Amino acid sequence: MDAKGAVARINLEAVRHNLNVAKRLAPQAKAIAVVKANAYGHGALSVAAALPEADMFAVARFEEAQQLRAGGICQPILLLEGFFNRGQLEQAATQNFHICIHHLAQLETLERTPLTAPVTVWVKLDSGMHRVGFRPEQVEGVFARLARLPQVIQPVNAMTHFARADEPDQNAVTQAQIAQFTQLTQGRVKATALCNSAGVLAFPEAHCDFIRPGIMLYGITPFGDQQGTDFGLRPAMTFTSSLIAVREHKAGEPVGYAGSWVSPRDTRIGVIAVGYGDGYPRTAPAGTPVLINGRKVPLAGRVSMDMATVDLGPEATDKVGDEVILWGEGLAAEEVARHVGTIAYELVTRMTARPHLEYI
Template sequence: MSRPNQARLDLAALRHNADLVRELAPNANRMAVVKANAYGHGAVTMARELEGRTDAMAVACLEEALELRESGIASPILLLEGVFEPDELKIAAEQQIWVTVDNAVQLEWLENARLSAPLQCWLKVDTGMHRLGAEAGQVAAFFQRLVDCPNSVGTPVLSTHFASADEIERDTTTRQLALFEQLTGDFRALRSAANSPGVLAWPASHYDWVRPGYMLWGNSPFGTAEQANAARLRPVMTLCSAVISVRDVAAGECVGYGGSWRAERPSRIATVTIGYGDGYPRTASNGTPVLVNGQRAPLAGRVSMDMITVDVTDLDPVQIGDPVILWGDGLPVAEVAEPAGTIGYELLTRMPPRTPRVVVTA
């Protein structure tokens, strides 16, 4: 018998979340961001389910795009960071992959390339993230060069990326949108700005293309903060395991490596076969919530490579084999990430191959 650890993938939840994108941005084209192995969910499985429900997909690099093409995904695929060397443009042309142009070097590579077919290009505009994108004084010239470039087909799409759209109370996104309007409003071109928090909370950012990623997997980009549209999302991944041992621990006794948890009363401790080798964060602190038989219980002791221990003293009797949910259905990943000092994005994308992905809903 294998260990009971699974990352269960609910495709009905994925379809629900994709439909929510359509509802919130009905006039925009939808680009599903499936980079980083679809945020740890399995890029091919997720892309196959999303094909036909979205208008295009996006990845970080050519290798991710080719994995989708080789699996039969025919949708347009955008390289969000563009190409990293000029020879990649030839492959992109052969595979009909769209490219982002971010800087003068990438633009020169495109202008000097000898391609089998012209490429659909997106021009990234830096509106304050200061990570990628043409600077304000470059936008007009770069746009015209793409229009004039025989290796660029049609009119380039103008895009930008938000620095803090997940922080609704800040004015950063408002200022970025204003600058984006200033820099691109005179061009007759399609535009794109909205990532997941943009789709959920910033309707003015929807423009012609929206680029949902994290929200497709049913997780709120606002963390544990309440947001009405994010509350409608359904988690696609449920990380689950089972109890493999139950024992009584006397008051004053310690549990786990380093004795970081001490029983303040006679306690009942359940051992669960999951650990940082399976994608559960080692930095999760005492008290991090775990669902045992659907009941919340606190983590008790340091996370090991293959096991955790949970205080089930206040729960209905727990037995070996009882189901455990680490995050997902009934327990948002943000509630685990926060006491672990990280974000749900990291927990999902770091899910290792050791933990099998299992589709549970057709």
């Protein structure tokens, strides 16, 4: 017996490969590698250190940028949500953090704050996402106010975010966003950035000066009906555990909480050392596949905090200690996500601190 608990094997060479795929798709653009949310669960510092080819990194929060700097990452870092207070703004200016400005309150704080060094600003325009960003009627005034500030490196940059670029049947929406952004920024800015992963893959006309590959860095496609391998991407995370029990199970017997799954036949049940305490989704229904000894077998019964059960089949020869792949090499996270009714982004980012991250 040689069973192990949950481990996420992170293939840094796969991450480098995926960045190079993005760079080949947009050869004229510089690449902002998005490592927010702990590099989508893959370990932000380890991922960033493995990407010397990245021109810049992007995170959501100030604390994420600080972690990268403290870990020795020297490239510029873009704060996608900007600064939350004056103290963060003052530190951003000294640590080569580029700041996104998306709200008048941020602009007003910037106007009132003298800085020891000028800061690089990216103006976030709301071209259709309607979440954050300046509306079209605000843009001219915002650019004019920024142009008067000595604490801002001139000219400023501009960015936007696509709302539906991952929906191939909604291309007209994305085209309208591209057109509006182009009209609002023409001749007014130094550099532009429009494309998230979906934009990089599907809208080459919008690659512009910078691209922002995020989920594709980790080998996952933003398109719900496809897999990263369809685009030449390699999965960076293989989430594994092992069988800690193999049990004979009679027809008509339930397994797990609430008896929600009842076996229609005599079979063998495998018990996996993984549960929602590790970040494996509790909502994964019976039938969700895992990979054991090269074959897909279905979940049987509810996922609990520390264990999940699978129907190995009556002729199974699997044994305690055998590795179980929950997603990754051989079983795409996108496929698992479709069974769960979520997106692969959530699977990889929701892991808890319990699984060990093992870098290869």
